[in-house]
Amino acid sequence: MDEFLRAAIEETERGLAEGGIPIGSVLVHQGRILGRFHNRRVQKGCAILHGEMDALENAGRQPARVYRESTIYTTLSPCAMCSGSILLYGIPRAIVGENRTFLGEEDLLRSRGVMVEVLDDPRCQALMAEFAVVAENGIAVVAIFDSGPGVTEEEIPRLFVRLYRGSAARRSEVPGTGLGVAICRILAEAQGGGVPASSGPDGGAVFRVRLPLAA
Ligand SMILES: [Zn+2]
DSSP, rough: OOHHHHHHHHHHHHHHTOOOOOOEEEEEEEEEEEEEEEEEHHHHOOSOOOHHHHHHHHSSSSSSSHHHHHHEEEEEEOOOHHHHHHHHHOOEEEEEEOOOOOOOSSHHHHHOEEEEEEOOOOOHHHHHHHHEEEEETEEEEEEEEESOOOOOTGGGGGGGGGTOOOHHHHHOOOOOOOHHHHHHHHHHHTOBBBOOEEEOOTSSSEEEEEEEOOO
């Protein structure tokens, strides 16, 4: 994966860990990261700290020439505000992780000569999907997509057996005990919920944590 997209995705993970919206951005100048950050609207109760704005802020004030030689990476298609900043500072290139969850002002950027490249990256899509929490008939459902080696349909029932690891996981270098999802299911079931699993859209697995909402 492109190291700068990876850095933007790392920012989303920081945002999630802080209880925020998982959107990250990195400003790159001549192969070097000038600024990087994640959306902090929730953390700061702020209207303008989108990922791109926060990365620009983190880069500090730069000479006009530097912006005109830079590339901005963002995990999600840039909104009107962030696109406006890209135009204002004359950043000539925007690399977008995905635009299925939200389509920003890519046409405006292109019409003004910005080179916009959409990577359609499944991890960026999964990040936003992962963030999605839905309520169904009194049950809160949190869908967690992983980007691991995936599971086969036959393996799914066995995933929750303590100490069981899927064949792809056993072959991989990734250490593990095979206890994590079993513990999650025990905890969810103790609260009247559950954790059904299925194959993910991009080869990983999806676990849907279901918990009854408080009355
Ligand atoms: Zn924005």
